[in-house]
Amino acid sequence: MPNHPYYPLDANVVGYQPNETPVLELLLSAGGACTVLLGVTFALASYVRPRLQLADRIAILWFVLSGSLHCFFEGYFMIHHDHMASAQDLFGQLWKEYALSDSRYMTSDTLVLCMETMTVLLWGPLCFVVAYLTATRDSLRHPIQVIVCMSHLYGDTLYYATSLFDEYVHGRPYSRPEPYYFWLYYFLMNFIWIVVPALDYLYQSISTISAAFKRLELGPKKTN
Amino acid sequence: MPNHPYYPLDANVVGYQPNETPVLELLLSAGGACTVLLGVTFALASYVRPRLQLADRIAILWFVLSGSLHCFFEGYFMIHHDHMASAQDLFGQLWKEYALSDSRYMTSDTLVLCMETMTVLLWGPLCFVVAYLTATRDSLRHPIQVIVCMSHLYGDTLYYATSLFDEYVHGRPYSRPEPYYFWLYYFLMNFIWIVVPALDYLYQSISTISAAFKRLELGPKKTN
Numbered sequence: 001m002p003n004h005p006y007y008p009l010d011a012n013v014v015g016y017q018p019n020e021t022p023v024l025e026l027l028l029s030a031g032g033a034c035t036v037l038l039g040v041t042f043a044l045a046s047y048v049r050p051r052l053q054l055a056d057r058i059a060i061l062w063f064v065l066s067g068s069l070h071c072f073f074e075g076y077f078m079i080h081h082d083h084m085a086s087a088q089d090l091f092g093q094l095w096k097e098y099a100l101s102d103s104r105y106m107t108s109d110t111l112v113l114c115m116e117t118m119t120v121l122l123w124g125p126l127c128f129v130v131a132y133l134t135a136t137r138d139s140l141r142h143p144i145q146v147i148v149c150m151s152h153l154y155g156d157t158l159y160y161a162t163s164l165f166d167e168y169v170h171g172r173p174y175s176r177p178e179p180y181y182f183w184l185y186y187f188l189m190n191f192i193w194i195v196v197p198a199l200d201y202l203y204q205s206i207s208t209i210s211a212a213f214k215r216l217e218l219g220p221k222k223t224n
Numbered sequence: 225m226p227n228h229p230y231y232p233l234d235a236n237v238v239g240y241q242p243n244e245t246p247v248l249e250l251l252l253s254a255g256g257a258c259t260v261l262l263g264v265t266f267a268l269a270s271y272v273r274p275r276l277q278l279a280d281r282i283a284i285l286w287f288v289l290s291g292s293l294h295c296f297f298e299g300y301f302m303i304h305h306d307h308m309a310s311a312q313d314l315f316g317q318l319w320k321e322y323a324l325s326d327s328r329y330m331t332s333d334t335l336v337l338c339m340e341t342m343t344v345l346l347w348g349p350l351c352f353v354v355a356y357l358t359a360t361r362d363s364l365r366h367p368i369q370v371i372v373c374m375s376h377l378y379g380d381t382l383y384y385a386t387s388l389f390d391e392y393v394h395g396r397p398y399s400r401p402e403p404y405y406f407w408l409y410y411f412l413m414n415f416i417w418i419v420v421p422a423l424d425y426l427y428q429s430i431s432t433i434s435a436a437f438k439r440l441e442l443g444p445k446k447t448n
Contacts, residue, residue, distance in 0.1 A: 117385070158338055158339060161341070165338055
């Protein structure tokens with residue numbers, strides 16, 4: 001029997017120590033931190049840009065939340081990936097709880113570590129850039145927003161695809177068998193970063209850019 | 225000793241058969257096919273859209289070439305990934321030659337197969353869409369062009385990162401040790417899909433979109 005709760009049972013998880021904080025307390029701490037972050041961001045955006053539309057304020061919340069998770073929570077993994085299983089601080093325990101749905105975060109898996117490093121160094125900072133460009137109504141907002149949405153869609157799709165492929169083709173599941181972990185942690189928490197970018201911000205940017213070109217008649221010229 | 229020329233020496237390459245066609249003949253065939261494709265595309269674009277700017281014709285060449293490689297050459301890998309090492313047709317022999325610089329194409333590697341499947345099903349068709357939108361000067365050209373460029377940049381960066389990580393951290397090189405394979409096949413052939421998207425088309429789209437918003441004064445409004 002392995003000395004850790006992760007799947008597959010032969011996953012090379014080094015130095016596992018059970019979490020010292022109860023799960024509910026961990027999740028409430030994370031939820032509380034996100035709520036404070038969103039509240040402060042909303043208040044700050046409303047104070048600095050009082051006439052900003054509600055949709056733009058919500059966009060700022062989305063990109064500040066995404067950027068914070070990328071730079072800080074995923075940054076924690078990037079830095080501590082080789083001794084994740086023994087951590088007892090808040091982020092470490094949260095990762096150990098999440099990894100019950102994907103043990104690749106406990107084994108310095110090549111794909112997950114490389115993808116997370118790109119996320120921390122590139123897409124996280126770009127999320128904050130989009131929030132700033134939204135607040136200042138900059139002309140660069142929508143092209144950069146397309147880039148950030150694409151990074152979410154590409155990364156998440158590949159993240160899903162690789163672990164499902166390993167599970168169903170190679171018979172190596174990374175999630176514990178309880179449906180709670182697979183569906184709530186692995187599926188739902190990541191699915192948010194497919195639905196919101198695709199249905200909200202990518203669609204919004206594409207249609208806004210297209211409308212701008214149409215208005216400029218740079219689009220379908222009649223010269224050909 | 226393994227019964228194949230790929231690295232690492234213990235790579236699980238099934239049913240390897242040496243190529244029957246000389247390398248030079250393979251490369252000339254591939255180069256010839258690309259030349260014909262580009263020539264026909266250029267002639268067709270010039271015939272259908274005689275007043276299209278040269279830069280737009282070259283963009284069409286780039287996206288038709290990329291789309292063809294994605295849909296057909298990489299599509300071959302997606303379909304035949306589990307018996308690549310014994311192939312003797314043109315595409316199969318070309319893949320066997322290329323895989324000397326990255327054996328993951330001979331072992332149904334999870335990351336490479338999932339990424340290639342996304343490329344074949346999503347980014348390949350979108351390349352043709354961008355070529356069409358360029359020819360018709362459609363208002364959707366630039367947002368879709370940003371998406372396609374991002375798929376190239378994201379995919380290529382992750383492709384580089386994962387194999388270099390496995391080589392330098394896990395001591396598992398996927399390329400043969402001769403510099404020719406690493407630098408010409410693995411580095412240069414993929415680097416094209418970083419340089420051209422980033423320096424040409426992503427930059428072009430971002431600046432064109434930004435300029436459009438500035439002209440519409442949808443950008444930095446003075447209402448806040």
